[in-house]
Each structure stands twice: as structure tokens, then as C-alpha cells.
Amino acid sequence: MAVPTGDRHLVEQVLSGEELLHGSFLRVRRDTVRLPDGGQTTREYVVHNGAVMVVALIDGPDGLQVVMERQYRHPIGKVVVEFPAGKRDGSEDLLLSAQRELREETGFVASEWAHAGVLHPLVAYSTEFIDLWFARGLVAGPRQLDAGEFLDVITVSPADLLQWCRDGRVTDGKTVAAALWVQNLVSGAWVLDWQTDGAASAAG
């Protein structure tokens, strides 16, 4: 079945909008939209500034490993195994965000970076996008966790990561999505465009 090129039968037009909530962390808006059939409805959603996620690769004596975190996530009341990720600061460059999050949360600085893609974690009610980066050529250093941030850094083989996605030990959506990238990079089916980070190389 071909994908239709005209989307006018799907697209909604914003008629008006208001802020419903401006919390310490969450902002929520409600927009009134015109539906494709001319009707109206409201859409409520979280307004988010965007985030980054980093899959950092270590090619060491135990073979290839990825750097992951174990972090308690209050909304689901569980310790979650996930890739390092965090919010972009203001209009910060996304590669700089990725480098900052990796360094702050895990202590690692990487000499090579590759952009993989973009994810939208919750299209139904959040504007959030997550920019996915891969990193290699890691040098360990001190962590600089934010206040109120507590997490373990662990390293996991791609085989274990995939097994954990399969058996439910990994349920974090962004992390399972990134595991698709890990699987296809390890198999050689997908290839990344690695770029040397000048600052990290000069420091190394």
C-alpha cells in the first residue's frame, strides 16, 4: 500500500491555546484545534525543551560494552536500566548537551561522536524529542551529578542488553529504541558517520 503524499485529511490547525500548568519541572498547554473534518477538539500536552541520549561504547578486554545507568524513576516506582540521557539546557547545541550529560552522569569524555537520529518518546502528549548520539574513545573522569541525582553506572555487553530488552529487565522506551541501533551497528547492517571531537582529542 503506498503512503499518501497529501496529508490534509490528517492535519489539525491550531485555533487557540492556553497554559494549564507552569510547574517547577512540567509545563502543560491545552490547544483548541480544528480537525480535518471541520470539527473542533482540545489537545493537552507537556511542553519540553528537548533531550539527548548517549550510547557510549567501550571496546575493552571483555569485548564491546555499552555504558548504562541504573536510576530510580519515581513516576514508575522502579530502578530503571537506561542509557545516559538528559534535558538540553536552553538552546544549547545538541552535541554539546550529549557531551555534557555523558560527562556529568558517567564521568566519561569521548574522542569520537556520531549522530544516530531523533526519537519522539511520547507523541500523544509531549513535545519532547530525544537526540540520539553514539560516543567512543572514552576516557574516565570524575562525575558531576546534579543535586538530587543518584545513579549507578554499569557496563553491559550488547548481547546482555538485547536479552534484557527481550526478558523485561529493560523496559525504558528510549533505551529499547537505542538497542535497535546497537544491534544493527554490531551486526554491521547500519553504519555511523564518526567525527573526531577536537576539544576531547586535544585534551587527551
Add this chain to the structure above:
Amino acid sequence: MAVPTGDRHLVEQVLSGEELLHGSFLRVRRDTVRLPDGGQTTREYVVHNGAVMVVALIDGPDGLQVVMERQYRHPIGKVVVEFPAGKRDGSEDLLLSAQRELREETGFVASEWAHAGVLHPLVAYSTEFIDLWFARGLVAGPRQLDAGEFLDVITVSPADLLQWCRDGRVTDGKTVAAALWVQNLVSGAWVLDWQTDGAASAAG
């Protein structure tokens, strides 16, 4: 690196909580929690009743295809290619939710179902879980879209799905995560426990 078994250095305890927003669609809470180091902070999050996602397989003259949707998602202002999904009604059984969503949104009724796993699309600020089901033995019928719901139903080969995840035509987090399942089922690396749906078989 071994995964620690004791999580007391990560877990937060709820001290108090309040509802910040009770919208038409979104509910938001703010909890005050005690951190592992004894400090306090607040956590704001969307309270969600849970959702289901269905990967429906068609083994037809064009080879294996998966049923997908094209739907305008106002929060990100784009037409999104995604697997059929929707919210659970109240305390509805999750398999019944999956069967209902597939039938309402695509018109398909399936004779066999398999539970794959659970995803948490946004652990930072939503309680939402998405229960992932696979379906096969499809019979087409009429759609019953909700008011205000407009979407195209398309069928896509696993190879195209993976290519679209790679090149950015698919960015929906739950859909990229489900593509990991599709890839491993098609390769035979992962196996599902298929169960016949009595009602669908009797009707077929």
C-alpha cells in the same frame, strides 16, 4: 561490572503529594520525596492509566507485512508513522484493550495473539506503561474510529520499517522499540508464545 543488588542508595520515599492539574486528558501530580542521602526534592509527573500497542502481521502475497498507521500528532506537529496503540479503558484486561484498539483503528480482527513485553515510554515524567502485543491471522472489517480520530492504515515490510527507523522517517519511540521485536522475530532470534483467541476463531 556487576549490577548491585541493594538499591537503597537509589530509591526515593514519598513524603507527600498533591494533584497539580486535572485536565480533560492529562492529570499531573507533584510529590515531595526523600532522597537516598536524606535530602528532599519534588517530582512532577503525568498520571496515566496505561496503554497497549499492537504489531499485527500479514503474511500475504507480498511477503510478511506489518500494519501501521499515519496519524497527525499535534504535540510535535507532524504526521507520525506508528503502530496501532491506545489507552486502556479503566481496568480493562490488556489483551482485550489490544484487540479493541486494533479493531477500532484498523478494522482487523486477529485469530492469534502473543504478549511480547512492556515499555515505559517516559520514565522521567509519566507513569504510563505500554503493553506490547503481536497479532496474526487477520480478518479485515470496518473501522470504528473515536470522535476526533483521523488516521491512515498502511502495511509495511519489516525491511522498510527498519530502513525508516534508520533514516528518520520513523521517530516514534514506542514504534522504534517495537521494531527491535520485529527484527528479532523475523530473524528467528526471538520467539513468541502464540495463543489462539477463542472468540475470534469461533467468529472466523
